[in-house]
Amino acid sequence: MDVAFRKIDIDVYDEDALQETELFDADPRDPAQVLEESRARQVSVRSLLAKNDTVGALTTILENAPYGPNVEDAKTISLQTLLTILNSTKSTEIPNVIKSLSIDSQDTLMKYLYKGMAMSGWADSNASVLLSWHEKLTEIAGTGCIVRTMTDRRTV
Amino acid sequence: MPEVFNISQTPITAHAFNADRSQLAVSFNSNDAQILARQGSEWISTETLAEHDKVITSIDWAPNSNQIVTASQDRNAYVWQQTPDQETGKIVWKPTLVLLRINRAATHVRWSPKEDKFAVASGARAIAICSFDPENNWWVSKLLKKPIRSTVLAVDWHPNNVLLAAGSADMKARVFSAYIKEIDERPAATVWGSKLPFNTICGEFASAAGGWVHSVGFSPSGNVLAFASHDSSISVAYPGGPVHHIRMPTLPLVTLTWASEDTIVAAGHDCQPLVFSGSEAGWQEIGTLDNGSYGSGSKVGPGSVGRLKTGAFATFRDADSRGQTSSGTTDTKLNTIHQNTITSLRPYAGSPGQITQVSTTGVDGKLVIWDIASVSALTGRMAAMSM
Numbered sequence: 129m130d131v132a133f134r135k136i137d138i139d140v141y142d143e144d145a146l147q148e149t150e151l152f153d154a155d156p157r158d159p160a161q162v163l164e165e166s167r168a169r170q171v172s173v174r175s176l177l178a179k180n181d182t183v184g185a186l187t188t189i190l191e192n193a194p195y196g197p198n199v200e201d202a203k204t205i206s207l208q209t210l211l212t213i214l215n216s217t218k219s220t221e222i223p224n225v226i227k228s229l230s231i232d233s234q235d236t237l238m239k240y241l242y243k244g245m246a247m248s249g250w251a252d253s254n255a256s257v258l259l260s261w262h263e264k265l266t267e268i269a270g271t272g273c274i275v276r277t278m279t280d281r282r283t284v
Numbered sequence: 285m286p287e288v289f290n291i292s293q294t295p296i297t298a299h300a301f302n303a304d305r306s307q308l309a310v311s312f313n314s315n316d317a318q319i320l321a322r323q324g325s326e327w328i329s330t331e332t333l334a335e336h337d338k339v340i341t342s343i344d345w346a347p348n349s350n351q352i353v354t355a356s357q358d359r360n361a362y363v364w365q366q367t368p369d370q371e372t373g374k375i376v377w378k379p380t381l382v383l384l385r386i387n388r389a390a391t392h393v394r395w396s397p398k399e400d401k402f403a404v405a406s407g408a409r410a411i412a413i414c415s416f417d418p419e420n421n422w423w424v425s426k427l428l429k430k431p432i433r434s435t436v437l438a439v440d441w442h443p444n445n446v447l448l449a450a451g452s453a454d455m456k457a458r459v460f461s462a463y464i465k466e467i468d469e470r471p472a473a474t475v476w477g478s479k480l481p482f483n484t485i486c487g488e489f490a491s492a493a494g495g496w497v498h499s500v501g502f503s504p505s506g507n508v509l510a511f512a513s514h515d516s517s518i519s520v521a522y523p524g525g526p527v528h529h530i531r532m533p534t535l536p537l538v539t540l541t542w543a544s545e546d547t548i549v550a551a552g553h554d555c556q557p558l559v560f561s562g563s564e565a566g567w568q569e570i571g572t573l574d575n576g577s578y579g580s581g582s583k584v585g586p587g588s589v590g591r592l593k594t595g596a597f598a599t600f601r602d603a604d605s606r607g608q609t610s611s612g613t614t615d616t617k618l619n620t621i622h623q624n625t626i627t628s629l630r631p632y633a634g635s636p637g638q639i640t641q642v643s644t645t646g647v648d649g650k651l652v653i654w655d656i657a658s659v660s661a662l663t664g665r666m667a668a669m670s671m
Contacts, residue, residue: 235493235531
């Protein structure tokens, strides 16, 4: 007896079903291009950190961050680069660095902090750094920044 | 000084005043609506409107025709009119069922400016525009469906009685044409367009980070649309022009109203009404109507964040270094008058283009009437920057 029909995913044929992709504007860039950009940014961040330009390094990595589906590698590279920046900043400098970021960058930074805390493995060794950045960022950007992290469908 | 009324211990889901503000229709998160009449500084319940089978989600009172419309999760709406009761001769509120033809809960209802139509937002991804059919003596509904993809959370009418703004859980705020051939005459052209048959989309807007659109509002002239979304932002859209997004460092706003062509008052999860001001060139937040001196203060204000300043750490640190033990309730009471989210903010006094007072109700069961003129700066917060 032909039971293949049981394996059909009927939800893809349902016009009324709300797809995740309808809820945000997709990244207009091509995935390969995004990956290239992330690698290029990793290089430029290293040179900026060597010159002790933390604000410049953060702005580079946070602006136009890769988001959405299909760009997993680019996202991992960006997260690792960001973590090196966070680890290398002295805790007394953190508030000044955050204050010089734009609101967009602050929101993206909060998204990366939560992503870092969520990743098992990374979280254990980096927890204190992530938590101290989170505290300082919340003091400056407010709880609205956290709400935007939770609401925004453009996940980094 | 804001007037504060503690009218219930249960959350107030919706409230609507009558034309002269002597009576109030409220829903206390239940299947019945209550009519409260003002007596001095108290609100006394005079009548209960019991007809719905599920929680009433929204109430609107038409000031000129004196009709109340209630919408509920039971997928129905009732229009209530005052008529003399047949047996006793007393004036009572009598319901008329409106067949909305929706298969999910109704979330929001508003009378149109001329009070000949009303719009019901629902979870059925549709808005029911209801008008009265005198031939059959009942209310008929036409549904606005495309391109809404999720629950409609709020609606607001344009002053020309034809255009309708709707905020939805699919992260968009849209302007529809709700032109009903039998009821409306052809509207004049507006900035939103001309020649608009039923269900035309005149504009679709979203805020940067997305988020459910909790509340929408047309300006008094109808030329500007403001909407509050869950990403803690308020957006002001000029059709054919810029859309200004104001991102707040505070919790999301869920209800807003225009006080005048350049002022918006909004409230939400921060439990205090905020005032925004601006023009086509830009908008910014100018302050709050609740300066914290009215509520009995507590150690933990709305502005302090950080794990070392709140909660358990602060309690033990204060007990240790300052010898202060918390008496239980002081650090759970908020600095603001409202102790919980404000869910509904409506104009109370003033002419339609120059509102002077607004009324708010919230989850804490309080009704507060605020004076828009007494704006004070938000302390301990970064002032919002406009994009």
